[in-house]
Amino acid sequence: MGTIVKQIIMGAFEINGVNLTSQGVWAHPEQQSYRYKDLSYWTDLAQLLEKGFFDFLFLADSYGYPSMNGETPDVAFEQAVEIPKNDPMLLVPALAAATSHLAFAVTTSTTFEAPFANARRFATLDHLTQGRIAWNVVTTSSAVVSDLFGRDGMIPHDERYAIAQEYLDVSYDLFEGGWDDDSVVADKSSRVYADPAKVHKIHHHGRYFRVDGYFNCEPSPQRTPVLFQAGSSASGQRFASQNAELVFLQGKDANTLKAQVANLRSGAVAAGRSSDAIKAIVGLSIVVAETHDEAVAKLDDFLSYVNPDAARIYYSSMTGIDLAKLDPERSFATVTTEGGRTQVERYKENTVREATADFLRNGMREFIMVGTPVEIADQIEALVEETGIDGFNYTPFVSPGSYRDLVELVVPELQRRGLMRTSYPAGTFRERLFGEGAARLPATHPGASHRTALADASA
Amino acid sequence: MGTIVKQIIMGAFEINGVNLTSQGVWAHPEQQSYRYKDLSYWTDLAQLLEKGFFDFLFLADSYGYPSMNGETPDVAFEQAVEIPKNDPMLLVPALAAATSHLAFAVTTSTTFEAPFANARRFATLDHLTQGRIAWNVVTTSSAVVSDLFGRDGMIPHDERYAIAQEYLDVSYDLFEGGWDDDSVVADKSSRVYADPAKVHKIHHHGRYFRVDGYFNCEPSPQRTPVLFQAGSSASGQRFASQNAELVFLQGKDANTLKAQVANLRSGAVAAGRSSDAIKAIVGLSIVVAETHDEAVAKLDDFLSYVNPDAARIYYSSMTGIDLAKLDPERSFATVTTEGGRTQVERYKENTVREATADFLRNGMREFIMVGTPVEIADQIEALVEETGIDGFNYTPFVSPGSYRDLVELVVPELQRRGLMRTSYPAGTFRERLFGEGAARLPATHPGASHRTALADASA
Numbered sequence: 001m002g003t004i005v006k007q008i009i010m011g012a013f014e015i016n017g018v019n020l021t022s023q024g025v026w027a028h029p030e031q032q033s034y035r036y037k038d039l040s041y042w043t044d045l046a047q048l049l050e051k052g053f054f055d056f057l058f059l060a061d062s063y064g065y066p067s068m069n070g071e072t073p074d075v076a077f078e079q080a081v082e083i084p085k086n087d088p089m090l091l092v093p094a095l096a097a098a099t100s101h102l103a104f105a106v107t108t109s110t111t112f113e114a115p116f117a118n119a120r121r122f123a124t125l126d127h128l129t130q131g132r133i134a135w136n137v138v139t140t141s142s143a144v145v146s147d148l149f150g151r152d153g154m155i156p157h158d159e160r161y162a163i164a165q166e167y168l169d170v171s172y173d174l175f176e177g178g179w180d181d182d183s184v185v186a187d188k189s190s191r192v193y194a195d196p197a198k199v200h201k202i203h204h205h206g207r208y209f210r211v212d213g214y215f216n217c218e219p220s221p222q223r224t225p226v227l228f229q230a231g232s233s234a235s236g237q238r239f240a241s242q243n244a245e246l247v248f249l250q251g252k253d254a255n256t257l258k259a260q261v262a263n264l265r266s267g268a269v270a271a272g273r274s275s276d277a278i279k280a281i282v283g284l285s286i287v288v289a290e291t292h293d294e295a296v297a298k299l300d301d302f303l304s305y306v307n308p309d310a311a312r313i314y315y316s317s318m319t320g321i322d323l324a325k326l327d328p329e330r331s332f333a334t335v336t337t338e339g340g341r342t343q344v345e346r347y348k349e350n351t352v353r354e355a356t357a358d359f360l361r362n363g364m365r366e367f368i369m370v371g372t373p374v375e376i377a378d379q380i381e382a383l384v385e386e387t388g389i390d391g392f393n394y395t396p397f398v399s400p401g402s403y404r405d406l407v408e409l410v411v412p413e414l415q416r417r418g419l420m421r422t423s424y425p426a427g428t429f430r431e432r433l434f435g436e437g438a439a440r441l442p443a444t445h446p447g448a449s450h451r452t453a454l455a456d457a458s459a
Numbered sequence: 460m461g462t463i464v465k466q467i468i469m470g471a472f473e474i475n476g477v478n479l480t481s482q483g484v485w486a487h488p489e490q491q492s493y494r495y496k497d498l499s500y501w502t503d504l505a506q507l508l509e510k511g512f513f514d515f516l517f518l519a520d521s522y523g524y525p526s527m528n529g530e531t532p533d534v535a536f537e538q539a540v541e542i543p544k545n546d547p548m549l550l551v552p553a554l555a556a557a558t559s560h561l562a563f564a565v566t567t568s569t570t571f572e573a574p575f576a577n578a579r580r581f582a583t584l585d586h587l588t589q590g591r592i593a594w595n596v597v598t599t600s601s602a603v604v605s606d607l608f609g610r611d612g613m614i615p616h617d618e619r620y621a622i623a624q625e626y627l628d629v630s631y632d633l634f635e636g637g638w639d640d641d642s643v644v645a646d647k648s649s650r651v652y653a654d655p656a657k658v659h660k661i662h663h664h665g666r667y668f669r670v671d672g673y674f675n676c677e678p679s680p681q682r683t684p685v686l687f688q689a690g691s692s693a694s695g696q697r698f699a700s701q702n703a704e705l706v707f708l709q710g711k712d713a714n715t716l717k718a719q720v721a722n723l724r725s726g727a728v729a730a731g732r733s734s735d736a737i738k739a740i741v742g743l744s745i746v747v748a749e750t751h752d753e754a755v756a757k758l759d760d761f762l763s764y765v766n767p768d769a770a771r772i773y774y775s776s777m778t779g780i781d782l783a784k785l786d787p788e789r790s791f792a793t794v795t796t797e798g799g800r801t802q803v804e805r806y807k808e809n810t811v812r813e814a815t816a817d818f819l820r821n822g823m824r825e826f827i828m829v830g831t832p833v834e835i836a837d838q839i840e841a842l843v844e845e846t847g848i849d850g851f852n853y854t855p856f857v858s859p860g861s862y863r864d865l866v867e868l869v870v871p872e873l874q875r876r877g878l879m880r881t882s883y884p885a886g887t888f889r890e891r892l893f894g895e896g897a898a899r900l901p902a903t904h905p906g907a908s909h910r911t912a913l914a915d916a917s918a
Binding site: 016018024026027028029034037038039043063065072074076077078079080083084085086087089090091092093094096097098112113114116117120121123124125127128144147148149150179184186188191192193194195196199209210211212213214216217218220305307 | 475477485497522535538545571572575608609645650658669
């Protein structure tokens with residue numbers, strides 16, 4: 001191994017529901033995710049993550065559930081595929097109170113939430129967490145969700161990103177431009193709370209959104225939450241290059257991942273940002289045991305719970321591709337899907353048969369590492385060195401068991417190698433990612449330009 | 460005093476912001492409401508309320524702030540009149556984790572939140588609080604908020620209630636009709652989570668809303684949150700008679716209040732519900748001290764912090780009435796306002812001059828009781844007996860000081876008289892209001908009819 005110069009970022013990939021990515025594994029004896037409705041399940045988990053020096057809990061979300069030709073197959077309910085699930089944002093305040101350092105990345109959609117309400121929610125969370133909040137920006141593509149929200153049909157892929165960009169622009173207005181840094185005096189002796197000259201009316205009249213008025217929320221530690229993104233299409237990548245501060249990549253092998261990381265860095269530079277302005281993480285699952293063979297047996301045991309029908313409809317729900325309807329010998333590289341390019345790229349050198357076999361076994365997981373603590377630390381170290389990836393979104397097989405395994409068995413080994421911290425630094429989540437003093441968006445981020453004085457009749 | 464047969468309901472009236480109803484009192488030395496951004500301020504308060512056997516924390520809300528002729532006067536920012544403020548719903552999970560019995564009433568608007576998203580949030584909170592959630596349903600009437608949400612103008616008052624009724628109808632579909640009581644099996648041995656035959660697609664195609672599909676959330680303890688309402692117009696009262704389970708009345712004297720309570724009970728009966736199907740509460744502030752004179756001096760001290768300009772714009776923001784523009788000798792009974800009848804009724808026997816003087820002194824408060832613990836308990840007991848009111852929404856002058864005064868000095872006296880409980884019963888919030896076993900909406904509530912089998916292609 002060469003010289004490792006950086007500590008890795010570690011996130012926990014979760015959903016506020018029964019199943020994560022391996023459909024059927026909810027029924028494994030060690031799986032406790034069915035307790036997702038209990039606050040104590042989540043507060044215990046958050047404290048375990050903090051014990052293991054995780055950076056953040058990532059809460060994936062969508063209002064959608066599987067639907068094939070307009071029908072939801074019975075197996076979706078029987079195996080709890082994406083349904084039931086609860087709102088993930090509402091976990092955060094309780095978890096913030098139960099922890100001191102762990103950050104929280106919450107997913108909301110630029111297609112279905114009103115920008116003003118969304119901004120007020122994130123500003124509130126930035127206050128309540130004291131700067132430990134991130135926003136995973138998604139652009140929803142789902143006929144199911146359109147029907148739940150009374151919208152007419154699906155929005156074309158590229159237009160979704162145009163909407164998302166305007167949504168971010170008005171969000172930057174609110175987060176960055178609404179209240180000057182020194183607007184709040186809160187001086188009881190002079191009886192002045194805020195300086196009216198330093199609170200600015202937002203005037204956004206765009207193609208998709210109109211917001212006229214004052215932002216409800218006084219300045220929070222980070223203002224704009226740390227921006228996460230996961231889109232892998234051309235327009236998704238362009239959107240990420242311009243806006244994202246952390247991107248969740250989905251490469252499945254080191255070569256693909258290395259190219260994605262390099263692409264992300266050059267995209268940031270092309271957008272006028274520094275090459276390290278965007279952190280890159282990838283999904284990671286581990287199965288660890290005292291011996292390699294025990295670990296392999298443990299993985300096989302987990303995967304024996306996968307329900308193939310449930311896995312297939314989950315895949316279809318994520319990508320729009322029904323694996324059962326494709327010629328098994330067809331090259332997967334020829335399969336295209338509206339917005340779902342990731343899955344195709346992942347299997348671009350495989351046949352449909354091979355891709356299906358892999359997916360039914362591994363779900364939507366990216367890297368799966370199996371072995372002893374030292375073997376796993378070796379693999380992590382090698383992958384980081386080879387690809388330049390900044391960290392991982394840890395995806396458990398069972399919860400909290402898979403977290404406990406990582407925290408108790410692998411984290412100490414990663415700490416010995418200098419790959420993980422042994423204490424949390426002070427400061428906001430953005431400072432932990434980008435260094436002391438970097439609580440706010442940097443000057444080269446497009447959001448920073450929304451800080452300049454806005455046209456304001458009352459100022 | 461006669462025989463008191465019932466314990467009173469006690470709520471705490473709050474907003475997730477700097478100021479409540481007495482504008483300017485934020486600057487009082489004992490006032491800590493400026494700490495509203497800190498979770499510990501709220502968790503400490505919630506624990507104090509539970510120590511004092513409060514039933515619920517009521518979180519008022521609006522996205523609006525004062526605006527007169529399209530401009531927000533400087534004093535609004537200087538005195539923090541309705542701005543800044545944060546999202547109140549996001550306090551609840553942390554407060555639920557910090558308490559065991561206290562319930563939470565969260566305000567959301569049927570004009571600005573999507574019904575599906577709103578229902579998912581409340582169902583999530585009902586799960587996380589284990590049945591301690593209420594929804595204060597408001598129909599927003601605000602040009603300010605319309606502009607923040609890019610809506611065209613204000614919706615006429617009566618139409619807002621038509622929208623609200625359809626909003627509740629589709630919410631009942633989701634809460635009550637989406638999942639049968641025995642739909643979730645969660646049986647690991649048979650590997651079945653939910654029974655597909657018992658999960659029902661919602662088909663709501665109304666005038667204002669369309670929702671087609673499955674509700675995300677499995678059955679929560681109360682399903683429909685306990686429904687709070689505060690509208691006092693004719694359409695507001697009709698809406699309350701049909702839907703509300705607790706109404707926040709705004710009478711300022713015993714006679715008015717008594718008539719309002721009687722009106723509410725007969726309205727419930729006219730809507731086919733029982734006369735005690737709707738609990739009635741009214742605002743209550745107290746200033747208590749060892750001696751009567753000390754209490755009076757304490758009230759004067761609080762009120763010396765009221766800023767008259769701030770109070771005036773706050774009144775205008777709440778009612779649409781600019782007191783400074785009215786003839787001081789005019790009868791207040793002749794002043795009418797779109798949807799703001801409450802304030803007019805309150806002062807119907809006063810001149811504009813008298814109403815203004817009262818409002819500038821007392822803000823939007825209803826009953827203010829001043830004196831020793833025994834004097835205050837006497838007044839509470841008499842008011843309950845005389846009016847039939849079920850309880851109070853306690854509105855502090857300073858926080859947490861006014862709560863501590865009530866909890867430490869008055870609650871013990873109320874407990875001695877049998878007016879307040881000495882321990883919390885088990886069960887959900889609805890059971891605490893309506894008795895053991897009443898966790899769900901009763902059969903006579905219109906929401907209950909949404910439980911019957913819905914047209915469902917997949918069932």
